[in-house]
Amino acid sequence: MEADPRTFRRLRIALVVVSMLSALLVLVIAGIAFYWKTYLLEARGDPFTRGPFITRLTTDSAQLRWRVRDDAPVELRAVGADGSRAAAGGGRFSGLTPGTRYAWTAAVGGVVRASGSFHTAPVSRGAPVGFCVIGDYGSGNDHEHAIGRLLAAQLPDFVLTAGDNSYLFGASFLLDRNIFRPLRAVMRNAPLFATLGDHDLFWRGGDDVEQALDLPGEDGHYAVHYGPVTAVLMGHDPSPATVRWARGELQRSTAPFEFAVVHRPLQSGSPVLRMLKAEGVSAVFAGHLHRYERRTVDGVLNLTVGTGGQGPGDLEFTKRTPGSEVSLLDYGALRVDVAGGQVRYRFLDERGRVLDEVNR
Numbered sequence: 001m002e003a004d005p006r007t008f009r010r011l012r013i014a015l016v017v018v019s020m021l022s023a024l025l026v027l028v029i030a031g032i033a034f035y036w037k038t039y040l041l042e043a044r045g046d047p048f049t050r051g052p053f054i055t056r057l058t059t060d061s062a063q064l065r066w067r068v069r070d071d072a073p074v075e076l077r078a079v080g081a082d083g084s085r086a087a088a089g090g091g092r093f094s095g096l097t098p099g100t101r102y103a104w105t106a107a108v109g110g111v112v113r114a115s116g117s118f119h120t121a122p123v124s125r126g127a128p129v130g131f132c133v134i135g136d137y138g139s140g141n142d143h144e145h146a147i148g149r150l151l152a153a154q155l156p157d158f159v160l161t162a163g164d165n166s167y168l169f170g171a172s173f174l175l176d177r178n179i180f181r182p183l184r185a186v187m188r189n190a191p192l193f194a195t196l197g198d199h200d201l202f203w204r205g206g207d208d209v210e211q212a213l214d215l216p217g218e219d220g221h222y223a224v225h226y227g228p229v230t231a232v233l234m235g236h237d238p239s240p241a242t243v244r245w246a247r248g249e250l251q252r253s254t255a256p257f258e259f260a261v262v263h264r265p266l267q268s269g270s271p272v273l274r275m276l277k278a279e280g281v282s283a284v285f286a287g288h289l290h291r292y293e294r295r296t297v298d299g300v301l302n303l304t305v306g307t308g309g310q311g312p313g314d315l316e317f318t319k320r321t322p323g324s325e326v327s328l329l330d331y332g333a334l335r336v337d338v339a340g341g342q343v344r345y346r347f348l349d350e351r352g353r354v355l356d357e358v359n360r
Contacts (some may be wrong), residue, residue, distance in 0.1 A: 135287025137308025163197025
C-alpha cells in the first residue's frame, strides 16, 4: 500500500514551520537576553559596608575611612574647585589647597561606587566658616534620618556632636544603625567630631564610638582647629584635669572664635563655666537634656541641642531649665556661621524651619 504523497507534503510543511518557529523563538530569546543585559540590568550592590566618611580636615589634607566587602582595593581621587587634582594613599589626601572645596570619588574594581566633597580649612582668620551641632541623636529612627538629611543639605564644613551618639549604649554592633546609616550623606561631605555622652560611655568606656569615628585625642577630649574657629570638646562631665587641658588649648589658640562642647549643660557657678568665660569663648554647646535651649549663664551663651533624634521621652525628666530664654522640644540641629567678625546661631527643625536665631 503506497503512502499518500499529500501526507508527505503536509509533513514536510509542518517540519519547515516548526523549524522556522524554533529559529524565531531562539532569536526572540537571544534578543531578550541581549536587551536585558544591555539595558535592564540594575547596578551592582554597594560594596561599602560603612562609609566612606571623612574623619579629618586640615588646610592641606583630608582623611577618609571605610569598610568594604572582601577587603577590595579602593581608589580615591579628588578634584578641587581650583582645578587641582589629588589621589589618596591609605585614605589620606595631602598637598591640597587651603580653603578649597574638593569633589572626591571612591572606585572599586574600576567603577565609582561612592562620592562626596569636603572643604579644606582656610588659612585666613577672616574666612567665613559654617558648622552644625547636634546631640542625643543616635536612635536610628525616622527623626534621626530626617536630621541627617537636614545636615547634608546645609553643607557644613564640619559637625560637632554633644554626646549620646548611640542609644541605648555605644556598642560597635549598633553604630551602623545609629550613626553611619542615618548620617551617611553628611559624613561623606564633612567630618563628624563627637563628644561622648553617658550612653556612649556605658559600653567599654566609649572605646567603640571613639574607634569607629576615628576620634583624635585621648580620654574623650580633644580640640578642633579650623580656620578662624577652635572648639574644645570636653566630654561628658569634665574633670579638673580636662578643665586644665582645655584652658591650655584655648590659651594657645590664635583663632578669633572659640567654642566649647560638653555633654551635660553647665549651670551657674560651675568652675568649668568660670574658666570658659575667663578664656573668652563665644558659646558653649551641650546635650543631655532632650530640648533646644538658649541660655545666658554667668555671662556666657549656652546652647543645649539634645534634639537630634532620640526625642523628649518622659516630660517629667525633660523640663524647661529655669532662666532659659528659649526652650523647645522640636527635633532639630544648630547651624553656626562665623563671618565678618560675628557669629550667627540658628536652630533649624527637622523640616528646615528656623525656630530660633541670634547674632553675637
